[in-house]
Structures are given as structure tokens and as C-alpha cells.
Amino acid sequence: MSSDEHPISIHKLVKRYGKYTTIGPASIDIERKWIFGFLGPNGAGKTTTIRMMLGLVRPNEGSVKIFGEDPFKSPARALENVGYAPELPNFQTFFSGEDLLDFTAKLYGIGSSERRRKVRELIEMVGLSDHARKKIGKYSKGMVQRLSVAQALVNDPELLIMDEPTLGMDPVATIHFRDLFRSLASEGRTIFISSHQLDEIQRLATHIGMINRGQMVFQGTTDSVLNAFAKKYSIEVELERMDDGIVEKIKELSYVREARVDANRIHVTLNETRDLRADLAEDIIRSGGRLRGLSLHKATLEDAFIETLRRGGS
Amino acid sequence: MNTFKSIIVVGQYEWKRALARKKVALLIIFTILIELLPFVVLNLLPIPSMLLGITGLMWFVGAITPHFFFLQFVALLIGSGSTAEEYDQGTADLILSKPLSRVSYLLGKFFGGLTLVSFVAFLTTFLAIVLSTATFGAQLYLEYAPVVYLSLVFSTMVFFSIGFAAGEAFRSPSLAYLVASFIFITSFILVPFLAAVNSLTGDALYLDISQALPTWSVQNLPMMIAQELFLGSGTLPFLFSFGPEIAGTMLEAVTGILIYSSIGIAIAFIRFLKTDVTKKSIE
Numbered sequence: 386m387s388s389d390e391h392p393i394s395i396h397k398l399v400k401r402y403g404k405y406t407t408i409g410p411a412s413i414d415i416e417r418k419w420i421f422g423f424l425g426p427n428g429a430g431k432t433t434t435i436r437m438m439l440g441l442v443r444p445n446e447g448s449v450k451i452f453g454e455d456p457f458k459s460p461a462r463a464l465e466n467v468g469y470a471p472e473l474p475n476f477q478t479f480f481s482g483e484d485l486l487d488f489t490a491k492l493y494g495i496g497s498s499e500r501r502r503k504v505r506e507l508i509e510m511v512g513l514s515d516h517a518r519k520k521i522g523k524y525s526k527g528m529v530q531r532l533s534v535a536q537a538l539v540n541d542p543e544l545l546i547m548d549e550p551t552l553g554m555d556p557v558a559t560i561h562f563r564d565l566f567r568s569l570a571s572e573g574r575t576i577f578i579s580s581h582q583l584d585e586i587q588r589l590a591t592h593i594g595m596i597n598r599g600q601m602v603f604q605g606t607t608d609s610v611l612n613a614f615a616k617k618y619s620i621e622v623e624l625e626r627m628d629d630g631i632v633e634k635i636k637e638l639s640y641v642r643e644a645r646v647d648a649n650r651i652h653v654t655l656n657e658t659r660d661l662r663a664d665l666a667e668d669i670i671r672s673g674g675r676l677r678g679l680s681l682h683k684a685t686l687e688d689a690f691i692e693t694l695r696r697g698g699s
Numbered sequence: 700m701n702t703f704k705s706i707i708v709v710g711q712y713e714w715k716r717a718l719a720r721k722k723v724a725l726l727i728i729f730t731i732l733i734e735l736l737p738f739v740v741l742n743l744l745p746i747p748s749m750l751l752g753i754t755g756l757m758w759f760v761g762a763i764t765p766h767f768f769f770l771q772f773v774a775l776l777i778g779s780g781s782t783a784e785e786y787d788q789g790t791a792d793l794i795l796s797k798p799l800s801r802v803s804y805l806l807g808k809f810f811g812g813l814t815l816v817s818f819v820a821f822l823t824t825f826l827a828i829v830l831s832t833a834t835f836g837a838q839l840y841l842e843y844a845p846v847v848y849l850s851l852v853f854s855t856m857v858f859f860s861i862g863f864a865a866g867e868a869f870r871s872p873s874l875a876y877l878v879a880s881f882i883f884i885t886s887f888i889l890v891p892f893l894a895a896v897n898s899l900t901g902d903a904l905y906l907d908i909s910q911a912l913p914t915w916s917v918q919n920l921p922m923m924i925a926q927e928l929f930l931g932s933g934t935l936p937f938l939f940s941f942g943p944e945i946a947g948t949m950l951e952a953v954t955g956i957l958i959y960s961s962i963g964i965a966i967a968f969i970r971f972l973k974t975d976v977t978k979k980s981i982e
Contacts, residue, residue: 432978439796441976461700464798471796475789479719491708492797494700536793 390453392417392544392575393438397447400433408433408599410447415577415592417543420570422590422607423579424690430599431579435548438577439469451544465493468537472549472579473529478522482513482532485521486539493540507535510565512558526553534562538569545569546577551585563589587611587686595693602693610689619682620662622651625675634672640664652682702803709799709807714815717777720784726776727819730769734761734823738830746835755839756930759847761827763921766851770823771858771883771917774816778862779875781812782967786870786977795976805971809863809964816859817852824848840929850921857917857956858883860963867967870977886914894946910947916955923949 391414399409408430415421425431436442437449440456440463449456454463476485483504490500508517511531516524524532530553537545550566551559566589570576580586586593587607594604603610624631627649635644635653640661643654655661662679669676682688700708717723738761746754753760782805785791795804824844832838861882865875893909896902909915922930927949 436792436976436978439792441792441795441978443975459800460795461798461800461803464796467796467798469793469796471792474793476793477716477719477788477790479715488708488712489797492700492705492794492799494704 391415391450392452393421393577394450394453395434395438395447396449398434398437398444398449399446400430400437400442401445409444411596411599411601412447413594413601413604415575417575418570418573418591420566420576420578420589420591422586422593422686423577423596424581424583424586424593424686425579425596426694429596431596432548434596435546435577435579438546439464439467466540466543468540468542468545470533470537470545470547470550472552473526474533476521476529476532478520480521481518482521482524482528482535483508483517485532486536489536490539495540503539507538510538511535512561527555527558530554531558531562534565542574544575544577548579549581550578551580551582559585583686583690593686595690597693603689607686611684611686613689618657618660619652619654619684619688620665621678621680621682622653622665622669622676623649623678624651624669625677627651628674631669631672631674635665635669638665638668700798702800705799705803706807706810709794709804710811710814712794713781713808713811716784717780717812717815720780723773723776723780726769726773730765730773730819730823731826733765733769734826735830737761737764738834742834754835755837757831757835758828758838758841758844759925759930761831762824762844762847762851763925765823766820766855766921767918768887770816770820770851770855771914772880773819774855774859775862775879775883776876777812777816778859779866779879780872781808781863781866782971783866783870783872783875787872789978791976792978801972802968805968809967812863813852813856813859816855820851820855821848824851843925843928846928847921847925850924854917854920854952854956857913857959857963860960860967861913862963864963864966864970867970883914886912890915890918906946910951911955913955913959915947916952916959919947920949920952920956923952 393413393415395411395413397410397412399407399411401407411430411434413421423431423434433442437444438451438456440458440460443457451463451467456463480488486504486507487500490503495503508514511534513528513531513535516528521529521532530550534547534550537547545566551562554562563585566576566578570591578586578590590607592605593607593610595602603613605613622635627646632644632646632651635641635651640655640657641653642656645652653665660681662681666676666679741750750757782791785794795801824847828838828841828844858879862875862879865879866872869875869878890909890912893905893912897905897909
């Protein structure tokens, strides 16, 4: 493994399933120390891309290299410095948490005394000390997910690939793991996270890539993605009483591109890159609406995600 | 980690995994019970007159009886579930995402499963020696017990490999077990049937076909070796009373075992090395 090799380098990767389903062509180059948030709707090709990165699926075209090695042809070399935490994984239920970590460490060729130390350390790190000897079959979803992260860290990986790592965890655990991932990245590790929890990704990721219909539709730093979408202003409107008639009238306004109702609020996307709160307030009052509040809405990753889907991934 | 160590780690895991399955544990218990019960009954009742002349060879009778049927089912069950259950339960992804070559994984699975079957054969052979000695007194030709045991293990490799290949080919444990069991039962019925037709018609083709079927080699090799080493012909006439005399040679039996095992192993390896790892389907 050369030190200047990208942890992940994907080039024009294509995977076909039958006549109609094609993933790709997708290209991504991930540099060391990045926390890369991999986004996409269900069925976009996220899992297939990850499985190609792990050598579980062979691409039809293009290439995937992990630290310069092909994970399908040489998994032993390519995955030596990789940890993988799948989403709610299926572990063998006859293992206890401790046994699973010990077995995983054996697969990395870690010696027995180092294994014992590592297992103890990881069990403590993920907060499973009281359940270390319990069979995994008796674990809750959150505990399984903690164990999934622990087994991915057993070899002190330089590259950590995680699929929905905080799914099923309570808020306290989510914060704990977010801090853990930040601390791992600060130690110089590269982290690749696939997730639907966009607020989590926004808080954590330094870089973002989004896949839709099998193709990468955008990638860049988190800030650049948010700035790109922040060019479109949006306003959140809160009414005394929700009224479908007013929503329809807002939609008809010339400077409004879209208005959608979310609980007791109307989320209004503008066609113009100006703060039009005063104009919108006036138009709502003129239409008979009773305003409770208006706020200019800064673009979030969720907005970027929805906007991309709305455009059909182009 | 070197290839040999990887194979050992996966092999140990395969033992734990197979033994954690209730149906495997149950079938092993049945096989041991089949071994135990006749000796318990013979201990309680007077020894039948037909056995009086061969009481010194009862260890061999005890060792070979489970081999004809139950041990083959243990082999089929362990073989067909070895890789197929990993796909079915969704556990294959996690192991194969570790730095482990595919060849090491499959060899570990194969040898792990085969050594487990060998251990069951060892248990039944060991029990046969202990129980026959306790029931009938000193046993004869025990020095040949290791050779008999090795012949049982070698011949059991056929249905273990067929199960292993079916598991990898179908990637569904129930379907693999069904197909592998069908091959065993069909062959089990056809071998004596075709041999009987041969003795009635005198047409050698029926005998040739029966000898080409997998159970012919599997069931006859240990008998042939025992005859060669210590039984001689006709020492245990009651063992042959349900079928015609053994035709064919030991070389043909060994060749049959090697061919069927190699085909099974080749199918499993080609399928595994050339295709994607099957993901558990979302139900």
C-alpha cells in the first residue's frame, strides 16, 4: 500500500443487474482524513457501491481501488486497513458480543494477547461492558449497531466504511458516536458514511457525494454543497390556522416556485435570490391569512437532497 | 494473516456455527443413539444365535452401520448449510468484507465441515469399540480400526461435497438439502435395484450403471477394505443378506469417490469465485 494512494478511488464504475437495472457510471476519489457523507434515496445504488468497494460485488465496467488495490481480486491486501460497519448487521446469534469481536480480530490476524486487550477496550468504548457475554440474539437494535461499529474498529482501520452507523441508537448514544467518529477522523483516519440521517451527515461530514439512479449527481465539500443550494431563498410561514386556499394562492404568486405544507408550517421556495419576506407577508394578509410568523430559511442538506431529487438527479 | 491460519480460523468458526444449528445437533444425537441402542438392547437380552460366531467383530458392525445411512445425512446437512446458510442469514457479507481471500474462506468452510463430519464418524466408531467390548468381550482385529475409520471418512466426503456444491450453487440451505438428499436417496434405492436386475437378466449394463452411482462407492469401500484386511469373504453373511454380493474393485470404489468429490468441490469453487456474494433478500 503506497502512502499516496487514495483510500477510495472509484472510476467510471458500472454494475448491471439484468437488462434494466444499471448502477453507474460513478466516479469518486476520497482523500485521507475526509469524512465523506454518501447520500441517496432508497434504491439509488449506495449499498451496491459499498459492496463493490468491499469486493463483494464485481463491477461490469470501471474500477474500484482501496488504497490502490482491487478489493475483488486481492481482498486480503485491499481490506487489511479497512473497517466496515453495516447497517443493522446480521451477526451469528450464537456469538456473544465479546466472542464476535474476538473472531473478527482473528480474521485480521491479531495475536491473542492483543485481541484480549482490544476486545475489552472496544466493548467499553461502545458502552457494552454490561452485555459483553450476552448472546447477540438477545441484543436490542441499538446494541447490535454499537457492536457493528466496534467490530469495524478492531484493526484500528485507516479507512472506516459505515452504513447508517447510528440507526437504532438513542440520542445520547448518537451524540457519543458522532464525537467518536470526529475523534477518529482527527487521528487521521478516513471515514465513509452512507446515511439517510441528513442532519447527522451535515454535522459530521467534511465532504458530500450524492448518488441518484445509480449516478453521482453532486460531490464536494459540505460547505460548497450548502452554499450552492443557499442561492435559492426559502421562507417558512406559520399561520394561525392552516388554510388550503391560502396555500394555493401562495403557489400562484409570481416569485414563488414551490409551496409545501409541513405540519402547521408552509415551506415556500422562491424563484428569486432576494429576501421577499415583506412581500410574502403582505400577500398572505391580503389573501385573508392570519400570520403567526415568517422566517428566512437557510439551506440544509435536506434541502439539497430534496432539490436534487426534484430535478430528477440531473 | 497467512492462508493456512485463515483456513484454520474459518474452520473453527464453521464447527461452532454448524453445532449451533439445532437440526445438526439433533441429527448427530440421532446418529449416536442409533449406535447406542442396539448395544443397550443386546446387553439387556440374550445374544441372538446368529451373532454368536461373530461377537469378536461387533465393533466393525457397530462402526459401519451408521455409515450406510445416518452419517451420510449428517454429511449432507452440514455440507448443504455450510455456505448457503451464510447467504440466507446475511452473515456472508460481514466475513467476506474482512481481509480474507475467497479461496481461504471456502477451504476453511470445506475442511471445517468435513472435519466435523469426521468427528461424528470418530464418535460412532469409538462408541462401537467401547460398547462392543463391554457387551461381547474382547474384540478382534482392533488394530485395523484406524483404517476402517479413515475409509468411512474418505467415503463420506462424496455426500459432504455434493451437499457443499448444492449449497453454493443454490445459495438456499433448504433447496440445497432437498436436492442433495434426492441424489442420495435415489442412488441409495437404485444401486441394489440395478444390481438385482443384473442378477436376474445377466445384462452387465445394469451392474455398470449401479457401480457408477455415488452410493455404490460410498457404501462398499469400507466393506471392501475390511474384507481385504480381516473379514475375508462370507465372514459376515448377515450383512449381505439384504442385497447381492459386492461387485467391482476397490480401485473402482476409490475412483468413484474421488470423481464425485472433485466434481462437487469444483462446482462450489467455480460458483463462489466467479460470482458476486449473494445479499440476503429483503422480506
